[in-house]
Amino acid sequence: MHIGEAMSFSLQALRQNPVRSFLTGLGMVIGTASVILVVTISLTSQNYILEQIEGVGSNMIFASYEVGTQSSSAEVNADFIKISDVQALRQQLADRIVAATGIESNYDSTFINGKEERILVIGSDEFYKPVRNLVVLSGRFLDTSDIDLRQKVALMTEKLAKRLYGSVNAAPGQNIKVHGLQFTVIGTFKEKVESFGQSELNAETLVIPITVQQYFTRVERIDPLYVQVRAPEQVDAVTVEVREILESRHRAGTSYKVENLTGILNAAKSIAEILTLVLILVSAIALVISGIGIMNIMLVTVTERTREIGIRMAVGASRREIMLQFLTEAILISLGGGTVGIVAGVAVPLSVQYFVNNLQIPISMWSIGIAFTVSSLVGLVFGILPASRASKLNPTEALRYE
Secondary structure (H helix, E strand, O other): OOHHHHHHHHHHHHHHOHHHHHHHHHHHHHHHHHHHHHHHHHHHHHHHHHHHHHHOOOOEEEEEEEEOOOOOHHHHHHHOOOHHHHHHHHHHOOOOEEEEEEOEEEEEEEEEOOEEEEEEEEEEOOOHHHHHOEEEEEEOOOOHHHHHOOOOEEEEEHHHHHHHHOOOOOOOOOEEEEOOEEEEEEEEEEEOOOOOOOOOOOOOEEEEEHHHHHHHOOOOOOOOEEEEEOOHHHHHHHHHHHHHHHHHOOOOOOEEEEEEOHHHHHHHHHHHHHHHHHHHHHHHHHHHHHHHHHHHHHHHHHHHOHHHHHHHHHOOOOHHHHHHHHHHHHHHHHHHHHHHHHHHHHHHHHHHHHHOOOOOOOOOHHHHHHHHHHHHHHHHHHHHHHHHHHHOOOHHHHHHOO
């Protein structure tokens, strides 16, 4: 008996019990599909998390004053990061950074819907938008002339614009009083990735030129300072240099908190990889259970077809041919269920992606390959015992079996 005949006999045997064959293969369908879906979900969630973290700022370093040596308040005020420090960083790190910027912030009161409320006022420059990945919703952002000429212009967050003027498009051109002076609203913006109040921005914030903000702050203090590095591999080295430059420009013993997002990104990647591994192991258990089900059904099949096995042996079938036939049946069930499972595992994310706009779901080709390989091995491994038992039956006793 060659492999073609073995497959023909096996398909014929499986068609004789279609419901049993379907239910046996169903476990393999579920197990194989779950492997692909688990990897797909894990990759999608990992990409989403990394995009959210990177959306705060690409290759970003942030710094702030931490502590200084005990001294007078005037000396402590001198320890704060200044605009001159930002300019020094731009000059000394010009070949390795995209931009450096800083903010000064305080609060002011304004009337919203007839009620006086405190809002956050941030002073910054034209580099604040690219470094912090801000999205301009209407109008424009600050430019060099606004900073150099100390223009009384302002941008506001999306929520503040809607509360004051009903929509973001209605805000540009309006006037708003800040620190007792009239400012012209030139645009509205939002964070590319919502930080939920964990950054220097909150839901209702005004941004004005930092050169104007200085008139309303008693002590010049940049907090925080942001630096965007050109290449990811340079982030750690530039982080060290930023700290060294800041400390060299201030009193000995002054300490600055200088950090980057590399640690958070690496931690997120590690967590995602561990989660993927755990979920794959859970899916593998489902495949093993499916294999045990195949083995159990094949053992029952061997018992039911004992007389048939005896007849085949009596007419000249060898033990090897008997074993090949039953092993082929197990592999066909496993491969059939695995193939359907792969189709289902790929179809589900593709259909979700089709109905949901702007959603990219990565399909891992190696997960498909692993699922197909494992489904083949399951049929082979768990089919060996039933096939071996069938081949070892005594022909004489098998013919007398009722």
